[in-house]
Amino acid sequence: MxxxxxxxxxxxxxxxxxxxxxxxxxxxxxxxxxxxxxxxxxxxxxxxxxxxxxxxxxxxxxxxxxxxxxxxxxxxxxxxxxxxxxxxxxxxxxxxxxxxxxxxxxxxxxxxxxxxxxxxxxxxxxxxxxxxxxxxxxRLVPPAADGSAQDSRLASLTEREREILVAIGKGWSNSEIAGHFVLAESTVKTHVGRVLSKIEARDRIQAVIFAYDHGLARPHAG
Amino acid sequence: MxxxxxxxxxxxxxxxxxxxxxxxxxxxxxxxxxxxxxxxxxxxxxxxxxxxxxxxxxxxxxxxxxxxxxxxxxxxxxxxxxxxxxxxxxxxxxxxxxxxxxxxxxxxxxxxxxxxxxxxxxxxxxxxxxxxxxxxxxRLVPPAADGSAQDSRLASLTEREREILVAIGKGWSNSEIAGHFVLAESTVKTHVGRVLSKIEARDRIQAVIFAYDHGLARPHAG
DNA sequence: GTGCAGGTGGTACCGAGGTACTACGGCCCT
DNA sequence: AGGGCCGTAGTACCTCGGTACCACCTGCAC
CATH class of the missing domain: 3.40.50.2300 (Response regulator)
Known part of the structure; x- marks a missing residue:
């Protein structure tokens, strides 16, 4: 009943x-x-x-x-x-x-x-x-969650560069990224510079937005 | 048929x-x-x-x-x-x-x-x-889209500060924000500084992330 | 082997961003 | 009339991020 x-x-x-x-x-x-x-x-x-x-x-x-x-x-x-x-x-x-x-x-x-x-x-x-x-x-499910066409800019990144981009998307500073990946900060700067140029972002801020737009970074509000 | x-x-x-x-x-x-x-x-x-x-x-x-x-x-x-x-x-x-x-x-x-x-x-x-x-x-629908509990940090912002935060979320530089709102860049810096302190963000980058997490900025991937 | 790509590291430089103040006019409230 | 809050604007200073280079090592392909 x-x-x-x-x-x-x-x-x-x-x-x-x-x-x-x-x-x-x-x-x-x-x-x-x-x-x-x-x-x-x-x-x-x-x-x-x-x-x-x-x-x-x-x-x-x-x-x-x-x-x-x-x-x-x-x-x-x-x-x-x-x-x-x-x-x-x-x-x-x-x-x-x-x-x-x-x-x-x-x-x-x-x-x-x-x-x-x-x-x-x-x-x-x-x-x-x-x-x-x-x-x-x-519309809400980010493109990265399925196998649909990837942005060619994203595809042009190397494995390491993608990792760096994800870290940027988390809001980490260069020194934090260096600490996390056990790298010199200068190395991080090199990677970041290459990432920015490849995804055509002028700063890391645009990179953060790019990361969110492409599903590399996810909101975790609450 | x-x-x-x-x-x-x-x-x-x-x-x-x-x-x-x-x-x-x-x-x-x-x-x-x-x-x-x-x-x-x-x-x-x-x-x-x-x-x-x-x-x-x-x-x-x-x-x-x-x-x-x-x-x-x-x-x-x-x-x-x-x-x-x-x-x-x-x-x-x-x-x-x-x-x-x-x-x-x-x-x-x-x-x-x-x-x-x-x-x-x-x-x-x-x-x-x-x-x-x-x-x-x-889970995907951002909190801002309904009437549920807002983050108190967001609520503490004035109208102007919220506008500035949205602009930050779009990835705009201080000078771009100044141009858009017809303000001196120093004024923008003042606002940005207050926004960062109120939402407890150390960077504008954290602010961008905050904006995404709270539905003030929306992905527009394609 | 030679060459190339990717990862790592360095130096030098400069501008944008952020902090720490101060200041003033317009409001609203009491 | 006074006291807040808000928006506006300025100066001074310092840090971080980003650019432009160069250098070295590894591994892989030709």
């Missing part, structure tokens, strides 16, 4: 979802919340398998509520619903830890399948959104 | 797919290819709606073939199939322009639904992979 918590500020919408879920065996609506704060409280109390979460709500919105429910770590998975496929919502929801993202105009079977998948630990995305998400994803 | 090209190096596998697709109305198998090069040639010739592409193949693999078919721009969409859910394949396939990614152990209905969705212009991903893809995606 999959337990579900319905979160939506519109009573009629909640009623519709409840009717749908009650009509099929295997799912049980264990509660309804009208806004984010109530959703967080009820989720903590009843620990439903799946939280059916509306994004647009007065007060605490669905994204923030999702973040808190996921952070609570009660194993509840959140399936976010929205009327329109507004991109920022999608990204924010996924970052918040949502397990799925569906449009409210989904067919009942799709919604039920989504709930089952989420309860099983899988993730679901509305097919319409998937395409855009994939495009965005492809 | 959805036209399909089957690409797989194993004859038996191709036979299975053909039997499945022939058994349902609405799809028509217009050809079979045993390796990447043949797939590219046949796709260009027959312009199928959907190419059912195996990843693992001798010679040109499915990824490279996908890249070329998509690059040809013949409106053929590629649905990639793999036996195992190996991550690099997924990312590489998506970057190559695949419209979907399914596992070979998918149920027939799933495969058919996938083909129909891809033909309709949507994208599909195996539910099992979706979860990991979403995690990866959430």
């Amino acid at each position: 999959t337990t579900v918590l319905i979160v939506d500020d519109q009573p009629l919408q909640r009623y519709g979802f409840r009717m749908l879920l009650d009509s099929v065996p295997g799912t049980e609506v264990v509660g309804e919340a009208a806004h984010g704060a109530e959703a967080v409280r009820m989720a903590a109390q009843m620990r439903p398998d799946v939280v059916l979460m509306d994004v647009r709500m007065p007060g605490m919105d669905g994204i923030e509520a999702t973040r808190r429910i996921v952070a609570a770590g009660d194993r509840s998975r959140v399936l976010v619903l929205t009327t329109f496929d507004i991109d920022e919502y999608v990204y924010a929801a996924l970052r918040a830890g949502a397990s799925g993202f569906l449009l409210k105009d989904a067919r009942p079977e799709e919604l039920l399948a989504g709930i089952r998948a989420v309860a099983a630990g899988d993730a679901v995305i509305a097919p319409t959104l998937t395409r855009r998400l994939l495009q965005e994803f492809a | 959805t036209t399909v090209l089957i690409v797989d190096d194993q004859p038996l596998q191709r036979y299975g797919f053909r039997m499945l697709l022939d058994s349902v109305p609405g799809t028509e198998v217009v050809g079979e290819a045993a390796h990447g090069a043949e797939a590219v040639r046949m796709a260009a010739q027959m312009r199928p709606d959907v190419v059912l592409m195996d990843v693992r193949m001798p010679g040109m693999d499915g990824i490279e073939a996908t890249r070329r078919i998509v690059a040809a721009g013949d409106r053929s969409r590629v649905l990639v199939l793999t036996t195992f859910d190996i991550d690099e394949y997924v990312y590489a396939a998506l970057r190559a322009g695949a419209s979907g990614f399914l596992l070979k152990d998918a149920r027939p209905e799933e495969l058919l639904a996938g083909i129909r969705a891809v033909a309709a212009g949507d994208a599909v991903i195996a539910p099992t992979l979706t979860r990991r893809l979403l995690q990866e995606f959430a």
Whole structure:
């Protein structure tokens, strides 16, 4: 039995979802919340398998509520619903830890399948959104992560020079690089100079940017 | 009628797919290819709606073939199939322009639904992979793109200082920044100095890295 | 062998970058 | 009227990075 918590500020919408879920065996609506704060409280109390979460709500919105429910770590998975496929919502929801993202105009079977998948630990995305998400994803994944065409400038570097470039990308000074590779600083300068000329960078700063753009350096924010 | 090209190096596998697709109305198998090069040639010739592409193949693999078919721009969409859910394949396939990614152990209905969705212009991903893809995606989307916790160091910057930091992140020199904002270079130095001290960076290089890590600068590789 | 590429090291020089101040006008808040 | 904060600008000084050379060694190819 999959337990579900319905979160939506519109009573009629909640009623519709409840009717749908009650009509099929295997799912049980264990509660309804009208806004984010109530959703967080009820989720903590009843620990439903799946939280059916509306994004647009007065007060605490669905994204923030999702973040808190996921952070609570009660194993509840959140399936976010929205009327329109507004991109920022999608990204924010996924970052918040949502397990799925569906449009409210989904067919009942799709919604039920989504709930089952989420309860099983899988993730679901509305097919319409998937395409855009994939495009965005492809844009984000750095070129170096696959076998696609490498920049000829990068290819012209020797093994050592690539190592030096990675070190530059980490923000290391010449003396730090010298220390790390056990080299004289003058040697490092020679290497750095060659790297800069090969990748057509005027300073090591441009080299750092080059390294990020080509996936040799990776963000590690947090 | 959805036209399909089957690409797989194993004859038996191709036979299975053909039997499945022939058994349902609405799809028509217009050809079979045993390796990447043949797939590219046949796709260009027959312009199928959907190419059912195996990843693992001798010679040109499915990824490279996908890249070329998509690059040809013949409106053929590629649905990639793999036996195992190996991550690099997924990312590489998506970057190559695949419209979907399914596992070979998918149920027939799933495969058919996938083909129909891809033909309709949507994208599909195996539910099992979706979860990991979403995690990866959430990791890649920079913190600045949603409303999550900002670095206090970033918050301590004034409006002007943030502008200066963005400029530093673009790799601009002090004099370039001065020119762009119509300032004296000495003023820029003052700002830069304050930015470095506030974000606890010893160099402008560390500042560039900080900018990338916090989403103030974005890669634009090509 | 001769020649070339890559890695290592050195010297000399100069300009950009960074630090450490000071200073002043415009705001807003009290 | 005074005190902050912010943006602007300046001077002085020193370090680091980058350039332009040259030199030597190793290994590999012809």
